[in-house]
Amino acid sequence: MTIGIGLLGLGTVGAGVAGIINNPDGRHPLVGQLALKRVAVRDPQRPRPVDLPAEILTTSPEAVVDDPAVDIVVEVMGGLEPARSLILRAIAAGKPVVTANKAVIARYGEEIAAAAAEQGVYVLIEAAVGGGIPIIEPLKQSLGGNRIQRVSGIINGTTNYILSRMADEGAAYDAVLADAQQLGYAEADPAADVEGGDAADKIAILAGLAYGGSIERGAIPTEGINRLQSRDVNYAAQLGYVVKLVASAQFLGTDADGSVQLDVRVSPTLLPKEHPLAGVHGVNNAILVEGDPVGRVMFYGPGAGAGPTASAVVADILNIAGIREASGAQGGLDPLLAANRWRRCRLVEPGATRHRNYIRLHTTDQAGVIGKIGGCFGDEGVSIRSIVQFESSTAGSDAEIVVITHDVPEANFRRALAAIEALADVRTVAACLRTL
Amino acid sequence: MTIGIGLLGLGTVGAGVAGIINNPDGRHPLVGQLALKRVAVRDPQRPRPVDLPAEILTTSPEAVVDDPAVDIVVEVMGGLEPARSLILRAIAAGKPVVTANKAVIARYGEEIAAAAAEQGVYVLIEAAVGGGIPIIEPLKQSLGGNRIQRVSGIINGTTNYILSRMADEGAAYDAVLADAQQLGYAEADPAADVEGGDAADKIAILAGLAYGGSIERGAIPTEGINRLQSRDVNYAAQLGYVVKLVASAQFLGTDADGSVQLDVRVSPTLLPKEHPLAGVHGVNNAILVEGDPVGRVMFYGPGAGAGPTASAVVADILNIAGIREASGAQGGLDPLLAANRWRRCRLVEPGATRHRNYIRLHTTDQAGVIGKIGGCFGDEGVSIRSIVQFESSTAGSDAEIVVITHDVPEANFRRALAAIEALADVRTVAACLRTL
Numbered sequence: 001m002t003i004g005i006g007l008l009g010l011g012t013v014g015a016g017v018a019g020i021i022n023n024p025d026g027r028h029p030l031v032g033q034l035a036l037k038r039v040a041v042r043d044p045q046r047p048r049p050v051d052l053p054a055e056i057l058t059t060s061p062e063a064v065v066d067d068p069a070v071d072i073v074v075e076v077m078g079g080l081e082p083a084r085s086l087i088l089r090a091i092a093a094g095k096p097v098v099t100a101n102k103a104v105i106a107r108y109g110e111e112i113a114a115a116a117a118e119q120g121v122y123v124l125i126e127a128a129v130g131g132g133i134p135i136i137e138p139l140k141q142s143l144g145g146n147r148i149q150r151v152s153g154i155i156n157g158t159t160n161y162i163l164s165r166m167a168d169e170g171a172a173y174d175a176v177l178a179d180a181q182q183l184g185y186a187e188a189d190p191a192a193d194v195e196g197g198d199a200a201d202k203i204a205i206l207a208g209l210a211y212g213g214s215i216e217r218g219a220i221p222t223e224g225i226n227r228l229q230s231r232d233v234n235y236a237a238q239l240g241y242v243v244k245l246v247a248s249a250q251f252l253g254t255d256a257d258g259s260v261q262l263d264v265r266v267s268p269t270l271l272p273k274e275h276p277l278a279g280v281h282g283v284n285n286a287i288l289v290e291g292d293p294v295g296r297v298m299f300y301g302p303g304a305g306a307g308p309t310a311s312a313v314v315a316d317i318l319n320i321a322g323i324r325e326a327s328g329a330q331g332g333l334d335p336l337l338a339a340n341r342w343r344r345c346r347l348v349e350p351g352a353t354r355h356r357n358y359i360r361l362h363t364t365d366q367a368g369v370i371g372k373i374g375g376c377f378g379d380e381g382v383s384i385r386s387i388v389q390f391e392s393s394t395a396g397s398d399a400e401i402v403v404i405t406h407d408v409p410e411a412n413f414r415r416a417l418a419a420i421e422a423l424a425d426v427r428t429v430a431a432c433l434r435t436l
Numbered sequence: 437m438t439i440g441i442g443l444l445g446l447g448t449v450g451a452g453v454a455g456i457i458n459n460p461d462g463r464h465p466l467v468g469q470l471a472l473k474r475v476a477v478r479d480p481q482r483p484r485p486v487d488l489p490a491e492i493l494t495t496s497p498e499a500v501v502d503d504p505a506v507d508i509v510v511e512v513m514g515g516l517e518p519a520r521s522l523i524l525r526a527i528a529a530g531k532p533v534v535t536a537n538k539a540v541i542a543r544y545g546e547e548i549a550a551a552a553a554e555q556g557v558y559v560l561i562e563a564a565v566g567g568g569i570p571i572i573e574p575l576k577q578s579l580g581g582n583r584i585q586r587v588s589g590i591i592n593g594t595t596n597y598i599l600s601r602m603a604d605e606g607a608a609y610d611a612v613l614a615d616a617q618q619l620g621y622a623e624a625d626p627a628a629d630v631e632g633g634d635a636a637d638k639i640a641i642l643a644g645l646a647y648g649g650s651i652e653r654g655a656i657p658t659e660g661i662n663r664l665q666s667r668d669v670n671y672a673a674q675l676g677y678v679v680k681l682v683a684s685a686q687f688l689g690t691d692a693d694g695s696v697q698l699d700v701r702v703s704p705t706l707l708p709k710e711h712p713l714a715g716v717h718g719v720n721n722a723i724l725v726e727g728d729p730v731g732r733v734m735f736y737g738p739g740a741g742a743g744p745t746a747s748a749v750v751a752d753i754l755n756i757a758g759i760r761e762a763s764g765a766q767g768g769l770d771p772l773l774a775a776n777r778w779r780r781c782r783l784v785e786p787g788a789t790r791h792r793n794y795i796r797l798h799t800t801d802q803a804g805v806i807g808k809i810g811g812c813f814g815d816e817g818v819s820i821r822s823i824v825q826f827e828s829s830t831a832g833s834d835a836e837i838v839v840i841t842h843d844v845p846e847a848n849f850r851r852a853l854a855a856i857e858a859l860a861d862v863r864t865v866a867a868c869l870r871t872l
Contacts, residue, residue, distance in 0.1 A: 016729060020581045026690070028580030028648070029778045030771055126578065132730040134570075134578035141577070141758070142562065142570035144464030145456045145750030212464070254462070276736060279715045293452060293743030294568040300712060300734040307729030314581030322577070322772040327763030335466055336758040342465045 003321045004037040006070030008061050008086055009077030013100055013127070014039070015050045016310025017074060017317075022050065030318050030325075037069040040077070065090045071329070072320055074313060075099040084108050091115045091123065098316040100127035100309055106201035110214055117340055120333055124316035129202045130155060130285045132308025133301040134315065139209045139289065141336045146291030148210040152248035152436075155202045157283035157303040158186045158193040159225050159245040163233070163268075164281045167242060172230045185283060195224035196266040199247040203264060206287065207249035211260050213345030215249075221350055223267040232360060232431045235390060235402050241270035241358075241435065242278040252348055259344040263353040270358050270404075270435040277436075351411040356385070356435035358404050361420065362427040365399040369425045373401065376423070380416040382408045398427065404435055439757045440473040442506030444497050444522055445513030449536055449563075450475070451486045452746025453510060453753075458486065466754050466761075473505040476513070501526045507765070508756055510749060511535040520544050527551045527559065534752040536563035536745055542637035546650055553776055556769055560752035565638045566591060566721050568744025569737040570751065575645045575725065577772045582727030584646040588684035588872075591638045593719035593739040594622045594629040595661050595681040599704075600717045602669045603678060609664055621719060631660035632702040635683040639700060642723065643685035647696050649781030651685075657786055659703040668796060668867045671826060671838050677706035677794075677871065678714040688784055695780040699789040706794050706840075706871040713872075787847040792821070792871035794840050797856065798863040801835040805861045809837065812859070816852040818844045834863065840871055 005021060007014050018039070024032040039052060040061035058064060065073055065086055073090035075083055075097060083104050090097045092115070099105065105112070105128050116123045126136045130153075139151075154160050158180065165176045177194065180186035192198045200222045204215040225245050233243050246269035252261040271278040276298045280286040285303030290296050302308040323334055363369045370387055377384055383406045390400045405413065420426055441457060443450050454475070460468040475488060476497035494500060501509055501522055509526035511519055511533060519540050526533045528551070535541065541548070541564050552559045562572045566589075575587075590596050594616065601612045613630065616622035628634045636658045640651040661681050669679050682705035688697040707714040712734045716722040721739030726732050738744040759770055799805045806823055813820055821840045841849065856862055 020729070026583040028772070031581060133733050134574040137578050138570040138574055141755055142573050142751040143747070144754045145467060145747050147462040274717075276715075279712075281710075291747070293456070294747035295738045295741070295744055297569050297735070297737030300736065302731045302733075305731070308731050311579065311581050311727070311730035315578040318580045318772060319577055322770040323759065323762055326759055326768045326770040328767075331764075331767065332762045334758040334762040336464070336754060 001033060001325065002035045003033055003324065004069040004071045005034050005317065006037055006064040006067055006073050007039040008064055008073065008075045010039055010041045010048060011076065012306035013309045013313065014076040015048055016306045017076065017313050018050045018052060020310060020314050028318065030321055031314070033321065034317060038064040038067045040064045061086050062089065065093065065095070071095065072317055073097050074317065075101055076313065080104055080107065087112055087123065088115055091119050091121055094119055094121055096122040096320045098124050098313055098320070100313055102128040102201050102205070106204055106217055109205070109208070113341070122320055122333065122338060124319065124337070125205070126316045127309045127312035129205050130287060130299065131301065131303040131305060132311045133285060133287065133299050133303070135206070135287050135299045136209065137315065137319070138299065139206065140339050143289060143291055143294060144336060146294050148251060148289065148291045150248060150250045150290045151206050151210045151287065152246055152277065153203070153206070153285065153287035154244050154277055154280045155247050155285050155287065155303065156193055156199045156245060157285060158190065160280065160285070161185045161283045163225060163243055163245065166230050166233045167237060170230060170234055173225065173228055194226045196222040196245065199245060199266045203247035203249055203266060207262060207264050207345070209339055210249065210289070211251070211262060211345050212342040213260060214341055215264060215345055216347060219347045221265045221267070225268050228268050229431060232433065235360065236270050236358065239386065239388065239402070239404065240273050242273055243268055243433070244271055244277060244280070246271070246277065246434070246436070252353070257344070259346050261348050262345055264347050267434050270433055272436070275436060351414065353410045354407050355410060355413070356405055356407050357413055358402065358433040358435045359417070359429055360431040361401045361403070362430045363399050363401055364425045364427070366425055369399070370401065372423055372425060373403065373420055376419040377405070377416045379419065380412040382412050382416045437469060437761065438471045439469055439760065440505040440507045441470050441753065442473055442500040442503055442509050443475040444500055444509065444511045446475055446477045446484060447512065448742035449745045449749065450512040451484055452742045453512065453749050454486045454488060456746060456750050464754065466757055467750070469757065470753060474500040474503045476500045497522050498525065501529065501531070507531065508753055509533050510753065511537055512749065516540055516543065523548055523559065524551055527555050527557055530555055530557055532558040532756045534560050534749055534756070536749055538564040538637055538641070542640055542653055545641070545644070549777070558756055558769065558774060560755065560773070561641070562752045563745045563748035565641050566723060566735065567737065567739040567741060568747045569721060569723065569735050569739070571642070571723050571735045572645065573751065573755070574735065575642065576775050579725060579727055579730060580772060582730050584687060584725065584727045586684060586686045586726045587642050587646045587723065588682055588713065589639070589642070589721065589723035590680050590713055590716045591683050591721050591723065591739065592629055592635045592681060593721060594626065596716065596721070597621045597719045598630070599661060599669070599679055599681065602666050603673060606666060606670055608666045609661065630662045632658040632681065635681060635702045639683035639685055639702060643698060643700050643781070645775055646685065646725070647687070647698060647781050648778040649696060650777055651700060651781055652783060655783045657701045657703070661704050664704050665867060668869065671796065672706050672794065675822070675824065675838070675840065676709050678709055679704055679869070680707055680713060680716070682707070682713065682872070688789070695782050697784050698781055700783050703870045706869055708872070711872060787850065789846045790843050791846060791849070792841055792843050793849055794838065794867070794869040794871045795853070795865055796867040797837045797839070798866045799835050799837055800861045800863070801833045802861055805835070806837065808859055808861060809839065809856055812855040813841070813852045815855065816848040818848050818852045
């Protein structure tokens with residue numbers, strides 16, 4: 001049985017997908033049953049790394065979606081529109097969709113999921129998070145017996161590359177960013193990466209799958225690395241930590257109506273050096289899932305790139321093809337793969353969470369300052385793991401004090417911090433980061 | 437739709453599975469559609485951690501398999517017989533099987549797979565390798581678009597625990613093994629773990645899935661850690677390596693008839709400290725899959741234990757239940773999940789492989805020894821990465837020389853080693869290990 005594939009877009013990922021489908025040798029035999037039937041491109045004349053018969057190319061993406069020979073629509077054109085409309089058009093035609101388009105899923109995921117559920121078709125998105133790392137499918141299909149306690153990950157390669165170099169070289173953020181841009185690891189406009197928005201898009205997707213409900217993307221507290229100072233990376237290293245941009249979703253409890261309470265956030269975070277995520281270097285990604293009874297499992301690999309992304313897209317195509325072989329084109333949906341929402345998720349108020357914290361204070365170099373700071377924390381019941389005074393690098397009589405707290409209620413921590421800021425000896429709270 | 441589960445065995449894993457099925461809250465809703473219908477136990481009177489109605493317990497495993505209310509048979513009793521016969525009985529009755537029994541799959545996998553293919557039922561084995569780590573399913577379902585170049589892993593928790601402690605404490609193998617036995621991390625008879633047999637069973641399963649063919653288990657060169665000396669662990673550390681028991685399966689090429697040539701082996705192996713597998717500590721497992729075009733992806737987590745294993749067993753149950761919901765009880769098989777063999781795999785002769793090598797030589801402390809050793813390697817075209825003379829810890833005029841080679845043909849390396857052993861200044865080749 002041949003399964004017709006329609007490709008929307010023939011950029012690097014699209015060409016990678018076409019290359020796999022057209023060279024099935026040595027891959028799973030199901031790849032050999034896939035056939036590229038129609039491919040939408042902007043300019044049919046442009047030379048491409050993959051050789052396709054001219055008659056399957058078209059400049060009309062609608063023609064791809066509507067082609068009766070196309071059984072599965074693969075959207076790898078990127079951008080919001082016309083990608084969103086084309087996905088909805090495919091769903092309306094009863095055709096399953098595979099997309100690598102995180103931006104569309106993060107913004108229109110609910111609309112797309114609702115349409116897919118109504119039509120009874122799959123919309124699969126393995127490539128949208130973690131590049132080539134199988135993470136969407138394992139979350140959907142392998143961990144369903146668990147109560148998920150936390151999903152945390154390094155899911156933005158650009159920022160991890162920058163942080164790795166800051167840690168290795170003691171370099172400043174701006175300098176590494178400029179270099180990363182030159183090397184092509186960061187975009188000319190790096191805002192979506194360095195301000196944490198891309199990671200927030202992705203953790204919204206992962207948390208939605210892990211907890212079975214829709215995550216309010218706009219409500220995710222998001223802090224990037226763009227204000228991170230190399231000084232804090234260096235102090236963290238001296239204290240046995242690595243700074244990473246961590247996106248996490250933690251289960252806090254259940255409301256009376258069965259809604260799940262979650263703490264979902266993106267923030268630069270200190271990880272103890274022996275933490276599984278601490279060893280993730282460069283543009284690699286890793287996602288740690290903690291569940292009962294599985295414990296901690298981690299998925300690691302290249303978080304971006306044409307090859308890894310194409311591998312993930314083909315994984316989704318094969319899954320749809322495999323189920324179609326089992327159940328026929330008119331079969332029902334596998335509820336694991338379809339991943340319909342099954343409960344409500346809500347993000348708790350920031351003050352209602354608990355965290356370990358790292359703060360750096362700029363203080364006068366007076367005897368007794370540490371005692372006063374400790375007193376402010378003690379008054380709020382915030383227990384401290386360590387207070388260390390570092391040699392001040394600025395001239396004069398100032399000091400730098402780094403405090404790491406135990407796991408404490410956010411509200412108490414904030415009150416203590418306000419009291420510390422009001423101390424005469426404290427000039428500024430120069431940095432405030434999470435610690436795992 | 438309720439799906440009836442029959443459980444063969446109610447030990448720690450079986451009780452874990454029963455506990456998940458009987459407490460579906462907060463798990464995927466499909467768990468709520470599973471119902472324990474019949475459970476085979478040896479002694480119905482024994483108190484158990486999980487509360488089951490007396491009428492579903494039976495001492496007859498055949499009664500579980502034959503019960504018409506049982507849709508899926510879950511074998512968690514362990515051992516070879518009657519486990520094998522019961523699995524075959526379930527298959528003959530057209531019932532899908534989930535098993536955590538690596539021993540049965542490693543020994544009777546072909547017989548079981550053939551019977552399952554003939555009857556058109558699934559036999560799923562996620563729990564047989566890597567404990568709670570989702571690895572079987574990702575290999576089957578998420579990486580099918582790839583040409584797999586290598587699968588390598590730390591897949592025996594006992595030996596990794598022992599090696600971690602040898603590295604951390606500089607302790608001797610025998611002392612750590614005795615302690616591990618006391619702590620319950622190693623069996624009273626540790627042979628299957630420390631001699632590498634367990635890891636060989638598992639890499640045979642992983643390689644069979646990665647390359648789509650049956651692996652001749654008995655032909656896998658297998659070396660354990662039972663003759664490893666702490667001295668080599670320490671020298672490796674000084675040279676920037678960690679010693680791990682690595683099981684690997686590497687693609688070497690394809691025969692004219694399409695058969696795949698593989699180098700499959702289990703051996704103590706030096707890993708550069710920055711290698712993804714080098715950071716896997718204690719009883720954790722990790723499997724690294726290298727493929728084109730995905731690159732390197734790694735799966736990490738607890739390699740054993742009742743909870744993780746139960747999570748993997750339930751993953752398989754859910755997958756069968758999910759597909760059944762899509763295609764009905766009479767539907768066909770998803771070829772990805774069924775994982776039928778689709779090509780022949782053969783292990784190449786050991787001399788036809790290539791490796792990096794670590795050797796430790798016991799030599800006289802004469803000027804010129806290093807030159808002679810280097811000459812023997814040079815004569816065979818074996819290029820050397822480093823030669824280091826360590827201070828001899830034994831009395832007298834002896835020296836210890838450690839050589840690490842580049843990636844070289846095994847046959848040439850063996851010839852060079854024979855020439856070195858014949859040198860008058862060389863007392864013994866005291867250790868010979870692989871290096872990645």
